[in-house]
Amino acid sequence: MTSVRSSPPRHVPPGASGVPAATKVRALWSRVPSALRLPLAVFLACEACYLLWWAAFYPGLMTIDSVVYVWQVSTDHWRSDHSVLYNSLVWLALNATWDLAALTLLQTLAMSAVLGYACAGLRTLGVRGRWSAPAAVACAAAPPLGSFVVFVWKDVPFTICAVLVFAVAVRLLGRRVQGTWNGRPRRSELLLLCIGLLGVDLFRNNGFPVAVVASLALLLALPGARLLIAGLAAATTSLTLLLALVIYPAAGIEQPSSAFFYNLHYHDLAVTYARTPGQFTPDDLRVMSQVAPLSTWHDAGTNCYASDVxxxxxxxxxxxxxxLIEPLVQLWWRTLRESPQQVLGARLCRSHIAWAVFPGPADKSARTWVYATSIPADLWGFRAEEIPYRPQLKARPLSSTLHDAADFGRAAFGVPQLEWLFWRGATWCYATYALVALLSRARRCRALLGLVGVPLGMQLTVLAANPVQSFRYMAAPMFIGVLCLSLIPALLDRTSFRERDL
Structure with a gap:
C-alpha cells in the first residue's frame, strides 16, 4: 500500500483568508444589539478623535492649576480650594503609572461614553442617529471642545458630569414624550443621575448650585418622581457640604484662607470705590488702606471683568x-444696601462669559481666556525642588506631526471674529433655549423645558461667583448646545415622531 504523506500546513498571511475582513467586521457588528449600535458607534468615533488629541498633547494639556494639583498631592499639601476628588485622581495616576497620561486618557473615555449615551437618549425625542452622531463627533473633533478634554483640569470631569446630567434628563423626558413614563426612573438612569450630580458637586467647589437647578428643572418636569429627585439632590448636596465642612478638615486637608472666599467681595468694593468714591467714609478708607493702597483699590475697580487684578x-x-474680614464684609453689606446697582453691576460684569455672546474689551482682560497649549519650562514659577514629578510635567507628543496639526487647529479656531461662536458658552446657552422651546412647542409638551436645567444652572452659578472670563467655566453648555443642534432636523421632519397631546 502506498502511504500518503500529508503536507505541512501553509502559513496564511493576515487578511488572506477566504473571508474578507470587512465581512468579518459586519458579522461582528450584527451581533451587537440594535439598541447599543448607535451609542457604541458614537463612542468609537468620538474616542478615535480624542485619541488623536491625546497623542498630540501627550500626556495632556496643562495650566498652572495642573502644576498646583501635582504639587499638592506629591508634597502632602492637600487643600480644598481645588477639587479634592480630582486631586485624588491625580494622586492615583501618579502613583500607579508615574505619569498623568492615564488620567487624561480616562477623561477621553468618559466623555466619549457620555456623548454616546446622550445620542441614544436623543433618539427618544425623535432625533435620528444620522443627526445626533455628527453633532457628538463634532464635539470631539472641533479644537475648542476636543482639546479641552485632554487638559489636566478639574473642570474637565465637571463638564463630563454636567453633560451626563443633561443626557439623563433627555432620557427621562424622552420617555415621557413617548408615553412610556411610569413615574419612576430606571435603576440605570437613577445611578447615572446620581453619578452626574455628585460629580458636578465634587469636581468644582461652587458646582452644587448647578446640580440644584438641574434637579429642580427635572423635578418640575417629572411629577411622578418629584420626591425621588428631590431626595437625590438633597442627599448629594448634603454629602458635598459634609465633606467640605467636616470630613476634609478631619482628614487633615487644609482649607483655603478666609480672604480667599471673600476676594470677590473685595473686588465689588473696588469697583464701587472707583465709580462712587464719595460714599466711603474716612473710617472705611482707613480699613481699606490697611489691605492695599487706595490707588490699588481704585485702579482694580476700573476693571470690572476680572477680580484677580x-x-x-x-x-x-x-x-x-x-x-480684617469682619469689617470688610460689614462694609460690603452696607455698600450692597446703599448701592445695590454697583455691586450687582460688578457681579454681572464679571459673569460676562456666561451671559454675553460677544467678548468685552481686550485691554480689560475681557476677551475669553482660552489658555495656551505650551508648557513653560519654569512651570509658571515653581522651583525644581518643589515638584517631585517635574520630568512628567512637560509636553511629550507621541507624534510631532499630530502635535503641529493640533496646534494649527486651535490657532485657526482662535480667529477673533468667530470667538462668539467657538469659545463663548453664552451663545450655546441661548441656542439651547431656543431649540428646546421650539421642540417643546412642536411636541406640545412643556415638560421638555426641563432640558435647560444644566445650562441655566451654569449661567446662574457664574453670575453668583466668577473671577475671570475663562472658557472652561462655560464649556458644558457648549457641548450641550452642539448636541442640541441635532434637534433642528427633527423639528423639520415631522414624520420622525408621533404627535401626542401631552
Whole structure:
C-alpha cells in the first residue's frame, strides 16, 4: 500500500483568508444589539478623535492649576480650594503609572461614553442617529471642545458630569414624550443621575448650585418622581457640604484662607470705590488702606471683568485682608444696601462669559481666556525642588506631526471674529433655549423645558461667583448646545415622531 504523506500546513498571511475582513467586521457588528449600535458607534468615533488629541498633547494639556494639583498631592499639601476628588485622581495616576497620561486618557473615555449615551437618549425625542452622531463627533473633533478634554483640569470631569446630567434628563423626558413614563426612573438612569450630580458637586467647589437647578428643572418636569429627585439632590448636596465642612478638615486637608472666599467681595468694593468714591467714609478708607493702597483699590475697580487684578496684585496684603474680614464684609453689606446697582453691576460684569455672546474689551482682560497649549519650562514659577514629578510635567507628543496639526487647529479656531461662536458658552446657552422651546412647542409638551436645567444652572452659578472670563467655566453648555443642534432636523421632519397631546 502506498502511504500518503500529508503536507505541512501553509502559513496564511493576515487578511488572506477566504473571508474578507470587512465581512468579518459586519458579522461582528450584527451581533451587537440594535439598541447599543448607535451609542457604541458614537463612542468609537468620538474616542478615535480624542485619541488623536491625546497623542498630540501627550500626556495632556496643562495650566498652572495642573502644576498646583501635582504639587499638592506629591508634597502632602492637600487643600480644598481645588477639587479634592480630582486631586485624588491625580494622586492615583501618579502613583500607579508615574505619569498623568492615564488620567487624561480616562477623561477621553468618559466623555466619549457620555456623548454616546446622550445620542441614544436623543433618539427618544425623535432625533435620528444620522443627526445626533455628527453633532457628538463634532464635539470631539472641533479644537475648542476636543482639546479641552485632554487638559489636566478639574473642570474637565465637571463638564463630563454636567453633560451626563443633561443626557439623563433627555432620557427621562424622552420617555415621557413617548408615553412610556411610569413615574419612576430606571435603576440605570437613577445611578447615572446620581453619578452626574455628585460629580458636578465634587469636581468644582461652587458646582452644587448647578446640580440644584438641574434637579429642580427635572423635578418640575417629572411629577411622578418629584420626591425621588428631590431626595437625590438633597442627599448629594448634603454629602458635598459634609465633606467640605467636616470630613476634609478631619482628614487633615487644609482649607483655603478666609480672604480667599471673600476676594470677590473685595473686588465689588473696588469697583464701587472707583465709580462712587464719595460714599466711603474716612473710617472705611482707613480699613481699606490697611489691605492695599487706595490707588490699588481704585485702579482694580476700573476693571470690572476680572477680580484677580485686585486679589493677586503685589501691593495687596492678603494677611491683613484675612485679619480684617469682619469689617470688610460689614462694609460690603452696607455698600450692597446703599448701592445695590454697583455691586450687582460688578457681579454681572464679571459673569460676562456666561451671559454675553460677544467678548468685552481686550485691554480689560475681557476677551475669553482660552489658555495656551505650551508648557513653560519654569512651570509658571515653581522651583525644581518643589515638584517631585517635574520630568512628567512637560509636553511629550507621541507624534510631532499630530502635535503641529493640533496646534494649527486651535490657532485657526482662535480667529477673533468667530470667538462668539467657538469659545463663548453664552451663545450655546441661548441656542439651547431656543431649540428646546421650539421642540417643546412642536411636541406640545412643556415638560421638555426641563432640558435647560444644566445650562441655566451654569449661567446662574457664574453670575453668583466668577473671577475671570475663562472658557472652561462655560464649556458644558457648549457641548450641550452642539448636541442640541441635532434637534433642528427633527423639528423639520415631522414624520420622525408621533404627535401626542401631552
Amino acid at each position: 485686585f486679589y493677586y496684585n503685589a501691593s495687596v496684603n492678603r494677611t491683613a485682608a484675612a485679619e
